[in-house]
Amino acid sequence: MIQEKIFQEDVSRFFSSRRSVRKYLNTEIASEDIMSILTSGIWAPSPGNVQPWRFIIINKKNSINRLAYLITENLHSRRQTAEENNCFNNVALIRASGKYALAFKSAPLIIALVGKSYKKSPTGRLFGAFFPDKDVNTVIREEMIKCVSMAAQNMLLCINYLGLGGCALSAPIYLAGRKISEELQIGLEEELVLLISVGHYEKGQTEKRFSSRKKLENVVSWL
Template identity: 30%
Template sequence: MAVTGESKVMDAILNRRSVREFTDRKISKEEINTILNAGRWAPSGLNNQPWRFIVVRDPENIHQLSECTHYSGTVAGAPLLIAAFLDTENSYNRTKDIQAIGASIQNMLLACYDLGLGAVWLGEILNQNEKVNSILQCPSKLELMAVLAIGKPAPGKRTSSRKDLSELAFEEKYGQDWKE
């Protein structure tokens, strides 16, 4: 059962799910631009926008990248991949910049949901970052942060759960019960 939010934004936040199986439908240039624009409008420290994206649609490159992860089926089945990188030459604070890239990725995932697309944030592929960079012919200043697999979701039910808020949020002193 879908969770209902009080706004379109909350609806997207509460109902977006990671999608790992896709149809063969191609993703349009307009959809790709919408996703990338959502990513570039994320907040970043000093507005330095440390992210760089490589859009991957070529089936051979997708196949090669699928061999860089235990989740090869997900990658190979996606008509679109977006690799997210930290531009180390434009980084001013590594922690803040990595957080900003996380915000950028979340924006892109929410944009996918809004477009009726599915996506999953792949992190395990970082174990093969040098191979990924070689396949994509990246300059050495780009450090791989994640790959998003994107497509029209294949039919199927997707569920998720979260810890109770009382396990995650506390009033001023850690460990005290959360009070509404």
């Protein structure tokens, strides 16, 4: 019983210790660590085991800078439009959002998580039979995003286990998703769902940050 309790406490501590890290050290990530992260991603669940994902590794500084340029260009355009329309509150918000949209700039590694359509698979055809009154493409896209999101969480937990820092990034996609997709040569039947930045970091960086969660009684219902 004592060992079981210690194990439960260790597991709980592991999950609660994960933080989103946005500042990284200029240190390369070992190839075996990268493979461990990717392997954790492919073991996420998916309907009919369709595994509707693929992952793009971005670890060349020129490529990372190129992504940052595409986002900076978009932010500049949005800020300029807001200024021309005298929307000064929007100008301040756009300027502040750059901190999060460009949080990957110092990372030595970015993983792009790409979702793939599986409409022609047996599972896709089954969805077509189950939802005759709903666009099956919508159903498949919704399920694909759920699957890729679970793969992302697996990766983030593996990153934490390896003692690395990581951050799931959606802001770059909202701002410059089309241009980033073109840059990464993502196909027409694919969708860029998420970016994850990965890197070594100063350990004190997360220890100083307190992260709270809502109480269970505020988010759980028993039926």
